[in-house]
Amino acid sequence: MIKLFKVKEKQREIAANANGVPPVKKQSAGELRLQKDISELNLPKTCNISFPNGKDDLMNFEVTIHPDEGYYLGGTFLFSFQVSPVYPHEPPKVKCKTKVYHPNIDLEGNVCLNILREDWKPVLNINTIIYGLFHLFTQPNHEDPLNHDAAAVLRDNPKMFEFNVRRAMAGGYVGQTYFTRCM
Amino acid sequence: MAGSVVQSSRSRDLDKLLLRPGNLIGANFEPGSQLRDDLQQYVKVLVIGAGGLGCELLKDLALSGFRNLEVIDMDRIEVTNLNRQFLFRLEDVGKPKAEVAAKRVMERVSGVNILPHFCRIEDKEIEFYNDFHIIALGLDSIEARSYINSVACSFLEYDSDDNPLEETIKPMVDGGTEGFKGHARVILPGVTPCFECTIWLFPPQVKFPLCTLAETPRTAAHCIEYAHLIKWDEVHSGKSFDPDDSEHMKWVYSEALKRAELFGIPGVTYSLTQGVVKNIIPAIASTNAIISAACALETLKIVSGCSKTLSNYLTYNGAEGLHTKVTEFVKDKDCLVCGPGVLIELDSSITLQKFIDLLEDHPKLLLSKASVTHRGKNLYMQAPPVLEEMTRSNLGVPLFDLMGKVLKDVVHVTGVASKNDKKTSCLRKLRVAFKGVDGVTDMDTASGA
Numbered sequence A: 001m002i003k004l005f006k007v008k009e010k011q012r013e014i015a016a017n018a019n020g021v022p023p024v025k026k027q028s029a030g031e032l033r034l035q036k037d038i039s040e041l042n043l044p045k046t047c048n049i050s051f052p053n054g055k056d057d058l059m060n061f062e063v064t065i066h067p068d069e070g071y072y073l074g075g076t077f078l079f080s081f082q083v084s085p086v087y088p089h090e091p092p093k094v095k096c097k098t099k100v101y102h103p104n105i106d107l108e109g110n111v112c113l114n115i116l117r118e119d120w121k122p123v124l125n126i127n128t129i130i131y132g133l134f135h136l137f138t139q140p141n142h143e144d145p146l147n148h149d150a151a152a153v154l155r156d157n158p159k160m161f162e163f164n165v166r167r168a169m170a171g172g173y174v175g176q177t178y179f180t181r182c183m
Numbered sequence B: 001m002a003g004s005v006v007q008s009s010r011s012r013d014l015d016k017l018l019l020r021p022g023n024l025i026g027a028n029f030e031p032g033s034q035l036r037d038d039l040q041q042y043v044k045v046l047v048i049g050a051g052g053l054g055c056e057l058l059k060d061l062a063l064s065g066f067r068n069l070e071v072i073d074m075d076r077i078e079v080t081n082l083n084r085q086f087l088f089r090l091e092d093v094g095k096p097k098a099e100v101a102a103k104r105v106m107e108r109v110s111g112v113n114i115l116p117h118f119c120r121i122e123d124k125e126i127e128f129y130n131d132f133h134i135i136a137l138g139l140d141s142i143e144a145r146s147y148i149n150s151v152a153c154s155f156l157e158y159d160s161d162d163n164p165l166e167e168t169i170k171p172m173v174d175g176g177t178e179g180f181k182g183h184a185r186v187i188l189p190g191v192t193p194c195f196e197c198t199i200w201l202f203p204p205q206v207k208f209p210l211c212t213l214a215e216t217p218r219t220a221a222h223c224i225e226y227a228h229l230i231k232w233d234e235v236h237s238g239k240s241f242d243p244d245d246s247e248h249m250k251w252v253y254s255e256a257l258k259r260a261e262l263f264g265i266p267g268v269t270y271s272l273t274q275g276v277v278k279n280i281i282p283a284i285a286s287t288n289a290i291i292s293a294a295c296a297l298e299t300l301k302i303v304s305g306c307s308k309t310l311s312n313y314l315t316y317n318g319a320e321g322l323h324t325k326v327t328e329f330v331k332d333k334d335c336l337v338c339g340p341g342v343l344i345e346l347d348s349s350i351t352l353q354k355f356i357d358l359l360e361d362h363p364k365l366l367l368s369k370a371s372v373t374h375r376g377k378n379l380y381m382q383a384p385p386v387l388e389e390m391t392r393s394n395l396g397v398p399l400f401d402l403m404g405k406v407l408k409d410v411v412h413v414t415g416v417a418s419k420n421d422k423k424t425s426c427l428r429k430l431r432v433a434f435k436g437v438d439g440v441t442d443m444d445t446a447s448g449a
């Protein structure tokens, strides 16, 4: 290929003289796929997306969920999404920024949703994840607990669970933990 | 005089390859002393990574007659590297790998010049990579491979018949090892599949369910991931975990140990903690040596044409007996990174709205509801409403202006494609070329921007 290398060198010299534009890094395949996901989003009225860094940084965005039924009716929950350049080979990193009393979300905002970890597949997309998160609020389950106490209460005493959720959302203590108002 | 005797004996075997004609040669092979001189004096090779594979690659390339080498690596030497990264000594611990590796090979192989770069691959300008005739990759991360691949493919240009322009191809040779297994592959962007065409070859990292970690740990790895993913955040609110900070790693190890004791799980060690957190599989020196040898040989063959090259993916497995196999993968013709995309010629006065309308009638696209992005800038987004609103004002602006008045460049579009009455959502690469720009002749556009 040495001959070709030399041809290339000549051309680069010519290009440099003819005010050529130097190549700029192309978007990563992950960014492009994410752009597709985002442009095809079809969200229910209960979910909103925003881009804190403006229209050209889609890799970091936020989703707010306002459940319209179930235990969490009336609350507002904010999630941050961080998408890797090798998306969708890797799932996005999702955290819940609103402190919530929930069996499947811990107090640090870690979320136990199978498609965010062990069951992620590249055919899934951002829409699927947002629906999955929405689903966590309409149907919290005590079988995949991250907040052990909340899961136990949901399993053994749903009335008490409902009371605790309302109390946390209104702003107040559940046990030793203080929750800020999110309704 | 002694020096010249050493020289001639050192290149004796190489001379047999480079100076004599043969039957199994590659295309355009021109044996002779000019070829040997070019290999030594003209050709520049970049080695990415100075770890287990990188050390081997530098040594192998230096002994294969290449004399202009550069190496880039962001890591410093750790004690645990010394068993296989044979260029490093105990007193080197803490020093940059690239610098020590370059120095050691130069000390041992006279005449070779290796320039080290102690930095991240993203820190270099794109043009830096264009200076090398070939790039050899000795990396352990899929992100880094994907990045270098996108850089190398960004130099690639196609002619109007969608054939790659040979002189714009930046060849890469990629090696990878995991324990007893390894691969070596040749990537000629536009000719053989690029890294992104076959990204599915890399198995996704194993991820345990968070609730298993939190509630029902069963293995040492579960305890380590609990400390790393859950306990760290609980204790260090806001401070992010740094896998390269040994204090952080020790903290995770001690927390993992506590948890393992609580659940009666054996097997948590410091090195396992590092392995799980950094997703490291124990490296084996001989696997690195075999894969590197294959990569160095392919580099020599591609550059000199002295033999046909690997086509195009070699796997090696030394776990049960020994098995090697070469598979010829095919490229994805619609690959967003290495594919040609659809060529579209436009008048420079065409607005973005008009361009979007044109895509709907374009016979190769039939793409409706297009969203358009150019070099990381979203020119127009159909959804969600918040982005549509932010980009709507671009619709009336000429595309030429939105693209920074370059004569030709790549844009990506997503939308709904209609084929035989079936509608599918798709993402396409387009090569846009402008005509009718004042003061620019066709000659200039043909030479390429």
Ligand SMILES: [Zn+2]
Pocket (backbone or CB within 6 Å): B193, B194, B195, B196, B197, B198, B331, B332, B335, B336, B337, B338, B339
């Ligand atoms: Zn490709």
